[in-house]
Amino acid sequence: MVRPRRKLLNWTLCWTQELQWVSAARALVKSCESLSDLTWSVCAVMSILAVNSLQQISLTQGDVPLRLTRNANVNSDYKWPMYLDVVQVPFTISSDFTGAEINVIKNAMQAFSLSTCVKFVPRTFQYNYVSIVKQSGCWSYVGRQGGEQKLSLGYGCVFYGIVQHELIHALNFWHEQNRSDRDDWVQIHPENIIEGKEHNFKKRETDNLGAEYDYFSVMHYGATDFSANGKDTITPLVPSASIGQRFGMTETDILKINKLYACSESSLQLKT
Numbered sequence: 001m002v003r004p005r006r007k008l009l010n011w012t013l014c015w016t017q018e019l020q021w022v023s024a025a026r027a028l029v030k031s032c033e034s035l036s037d038l039t040w041s042v043c044a045v046m047s048i049l050a051v052n053s054l055q056q057i058s059l060t061q062g063d064v065p066l067r068l069t070r071n072a073n074v075n076s077d078y079k080w081p082m083y084l085d086v087v088q089v090p091f092t093i094s095s096d097f098t099g100a101e102i103n104v105i106k107n108a109m110q111a112f113s114l115s116t117c118v119k120f121v122p123r124t125f126q127y128n129y130v131s132i133v134k135q136s137g138c139w140s141y142v143g144r145q146g147g148e149q150k151l152s153l154g155y156g157c158v159f160y161g162i163v164q165h166e167l168i169h170a171l172n173f174w175h176e177q178n179r180s181d182r183d184d185w186v187q188i189h190p191e192n193i194i195e196g197k198e199h200n201f202k203k204r205e206t207d208n209l210g211a212e213y214d215y216f217s218v219m220h221y222g223a224t225d226f227s228a229n230g231k232d233t234i235t236p237l238v239p240s241a242s243i244g245q246r247f248g249m250t251e252t253d254i255l256k257i258n259k260l261y262a263c264s265e266s267s268l269q270l271k272t
């Protein structure tokens, strides 16, 4: 039991943190508005990481809840099942989203139907489903969890590429820089990482599905994400490579989804 006075104190603390988060988010996203498309994308992602860093939920990979540190990527138990060549992922969308936001979310989902055998379908009675909610920050569990699993698109998160990023987590993918072969492609700078955030850069045992490392993946962090001093936390070993885009899925992102779910040629051809 929580005594009323304690409850009031907890609520006040919570509300104060929420206000702090909202005002920080507004300022950060606003500061991106006058920038060009590419710079905007990088700016928006940095804002989201900053916003996420203010929230209370513990996120192990910046946007992956900590209690799910088990690696789903190499474990097929966390894949969504396929029926008749189609992987149906049921979802619900909270009524907290506006009509315009729901359109962005549905457009981002439609890209999966057009280029993979994964189809996000409105939930009817399915037991396992993704519940899209507007909580603090942008985050998702990795892979199918069983029952309802939340995916948050908070303030500053409802953008095409960011929605796809979180949906790809739900399909059972970690970040690109967590790949088992990442040291051949990027250098991590632990000395520049915010103290306590080093786990975001952990190398994991991943099934890379025969795909080459993709600097441009929508699942890759930007160069200065979680930087304590403004210096790079990740440097591509190919100097000309740029990392951290959030325009949307790349061909390699799509290829990996199709490989993980063993999408058949015929199921893809049906969509063209």
Ligand SMILES: [Zn+2]
Pocket: 061, 062, 063, 064, 165, 169, 175
């Ligand atoms: Zn992520």
